[in-house]
Amino acid sequence: MNNIYNVCQLKTVQTPYYLYDMFLLKSTLESAYNAARAHNFKIHYAVKANTESKILQEVNKHRFGVDCVSANEIKKAINHGFKAKDIVFAGVGKTDSEIAFALSQQIFCINCESIEELEVIATIAEKMRLKAPVALRVNPNIDAQTHQKISTGLEDNKFGMPLFELQQALDICCQNSYLQFKGLHFHIGSQIKSETPFINLCKKASEIWHKFGIESYGGSVLNLGGGLAVDYSDPFNKPVPEFEHFFGLISKHLHIPTNVKVFFELGRSLVAQSGTLVTKVLYVKKGLTKNFAIVDAGMTELLRPALYQAFHKIEKFNNNGGAIKNYDIVGPVCESSDVFAKNVALPEIRRGDILMVRSCGAYAQSMSLRYNLRSLAPAYYLHNNPVDALQDHVTTSFNTCPDYIFNFFSLQ
Ligand SMILES: *Cc1c(COP(=O)(O)O)cnc(C)c1O
Numbered sequence: 001m002n003n004i005y006n007v008c009q010l011k012t013v014q015t016p017y018y019l020y021d022m023f024l025l026k027s028t029l030e031s032a033y034n035a036a037r038a039h040n041f042k043i044h045y046a047v048k049a050n051t052e053s054k055i056l057q058e059v060n061k062h063r064f065g066v067d068c069v070s071a072n073e074i075k076k077a078i079n080h081g082f083k084a085k086d087i088v089f090a091g092v093g094k095t096d097s098e099i100a101f102a103l104s105q106q107i108f109c110i111n112c113e114s115i116e117e118l119e120v121i122a123t124i125a126e127k128m129r130l131k132a133p134v135a136l137r138v139n140p141n142i143d144a145q146t147h148q149k150i151s152t153g154l155e156d157n158k159f160g161m162p163l164f165e166l167q168q169a170l171d172i173c174c175q176n177s178y179l180q181f182k183g184l185h186f187h188i189g190s191q192i193k194s195e196t197p198f199i200n201l202c203k204k205a206s207e208i209w210h211k212f213g214i215e216s217y218g219g220s221v222l223n224l225g226g227g228l229a230v231d232y233s234d235p236f237n238k239p240v241p242e243f244e245h246f247f248g249l250i251s252k253h254l255h256i257p258t259n260v261k262v263f264f265e266l267g268r269s270l271v272a273q274s275g276t277l278v279t280k281v282l283y284v285k286k287g288l289t290k291n292f293a294i295v296d297a298g299m300t301e302l303l304r305p306a307l308y309q310a311f312h313k314i315e316k317f318n319n320n321g322g323a324i325k326n327y328d329i330v331g332p333v334c335e336s337s338d339v340f341a342k343n344v345a346l347p348e349i350r351r352g353d354i355l356m357v358r359s360c361g362a363y364a365q366s367m368s369l370r371y372n373l374r375s376l377a378p379a380y381y382l383h384n385n386p387v388d389a390l391q392d393h394v395t396t397s398f399n400t401c402p403d404y405i406f407n408f409f410s411l412q
Contacts, residue, residue, distance in 0.1 A: 015280040015354070016297035018365050018379040022058065025274040025361070028240045029062040032270055035243035039251045039262075044088055046226050046267030047073045049362040052379055055271060056080040065108070067226070067265035071098040074105060084108070088223065088263070090137065090185070092158050099124050099132075109133040111185040111223070114161050118172055118179070125178035132178060135223060136169050137161065137185040140204045144189030144197045144227060149308040153188025153201075160186070163208070170217050181218050183260070184208065187225025190268060195249055197227075202253035209256050222256060223263035230272045232311050235358045239273040268362040275361025277302050277377075278317075281353045282332065291327045293349045298331020299338045300369045301377050302360055306337040307367075313358040314344055322348025329355065333372055 036043050044065035047056070051073065057080055059066070065086030066077045077087055087107040094102075094110070099121055102110055112118050112134045125132035139160030142153045152159040161169060173181035188201055205222060208214070228246055231238060254262070279297035286292075304310035314329055324345050331338040340357060349355075368376055 013380070015278055016295075016301050016377045017278050018301075018360060018377060019276045019278050020052075020055065020361060020379060020381045021274045021276075022054070022381050022383045024239055025055070025058055025271065026062075028270055028274065029059060029064070031240050032243045032266065033062050033064065035247045036264065038244070039247050041247055041250070041262045041264060043270075044086070044223075044263060044265045045270055046265045047077060048366055049267030050271045050275070050364075051076060051366050053080065054379075054381055055361075056082075059270070064270075065263075067267075071095075071101040074102060074107065078105065088135070088185075088265070090187070090265075096120065096124060100128065103128055103130060103132055107133075109135045109182040109221070111135050111137045112161075112169075113137045113159065115165055115169055115172065118169055122172070122176045122178045130178070131180045133180045133182050134173065135182045135185040135221060136166065136173070137187070138163060138166055138208065140186055140188065140201060140208075142188050142197055142200045142204060144192050145194055146189045146191050146197075146227075146229075147308045147310075150190040151188070152190075153186065153197075166208070166212060170212060170214075174217055183219040183221030183223065184214060185223040185225070187223075187265060188227060190227050191229045192227040193229040198246075198249060199253050202250055202255075206253075206255040209260070215257065215260075220259070221261045221263060222254075223265065224250065226265040226267050226269070228266055228269040230269055230359060230362075232272075232359050233313065235273050235313055241269045243269075270362075272359050272362035275359070275364060277357040277360040277364060279355050279357065281349055281351055281355060283351060284327075284349055291325055291349075293327040293329050293346075293355070295329060295331060295340070295355055297340075297357070297377065298333040298374075299335060300331070300333055300371050300374045302340065302357060302364045303367045303369065304363055305340050306335070312340065312360065314341055314346070315356045315358065316346050316349065317354035317356050320347065325349070333374070 044067040045059045046067045048069050060081045066082050067088050068074045069091040084106045085108050088109055089102045089107055090111040092113050103125055121132045137160040139162055140153055141155045144151045144153055173179045186205055228241055230241055277297055279295040281293050282296050283294040299306040325348055326343045326345055328342045329340040329344055
């Protein structure tokens, strides 16, 4: 179905929809891959950030592994060509059938988050007569200095096992012949903007590695998770995150034996800037003190502002040079939290205008909801490579693309 070349005009395409700049995605993946390779690091793409087929295919082409948080994500990754040995499986509440499925596929390892889970994994492995590869996810009690709802590495977060349980978990791995210990896993949070949390993580991980003699238990992998931030306030200045700087920083502060394989699980930083949510203004309503632009996308297509007060840059596509006014950009969903942004200064908005909500490549489409029985918004893809474009779409990069290009793109 992706091969149907169906040229149509922007105006005839129903909003809302997600628009992905595949050129930017490619450059981002390439930059991340090369920066990691320079330090012999391996990246597993955190699939939950965006699970669209075309995105997964592109990630796979760039030789990344994947980090999955459900059996369905593992299935989808395998169906998109990822090899089982390149899959890691995390999650605080894996079901027995998910664990059994992961083991049956012989993925690289399950990142185990508690003693109880470790025992469940061992029991399931025994029934299946195989050895379960596990890494232990430790909660390092490090402040990721990010929004509290996307912080995962503090003692009062539900994720990982507390450090005081690690020795017991290592002993279980050692004694139980149905477990095969692979190494340690950490993930302290998401949208981490400053260097300090990553430096602290490196120090803590190195310290734990040596203190517990992780290699003496057969550990050969240190997985530092994801969390690298993107610039939501200025998505165009540096649309590709500074991966070289990031991996350089890690390399500098990590002190572990050189034969230990270091993994990362990047999600947001690989895909966020490649996506835009395109929405149409349905009504402009003048309140007592405010102007509301009511658009046809809402929290059902982009949950982040409602869920954690996230900021997304919003621009008007067809700038018709009107006077600048302040608008609250709100969705149609019956919830007062269905607000994308408040007091956004934009040239005068009228019914029918198109707005672009930027940085929607991560945690937007993958978090979409059917609340209010809304239809799921489709995705379209922009290419600057004529061969790809012929197959599915346009001929230039989105960020630099002139208005006319929107007259030519095709349906999925
Ligand atoms: C969500 C998640 C990630 C990805 O986080 P980003 O901030 O998108 O890089 C990595 N590892 C685990 C275990 C996760 O749950």
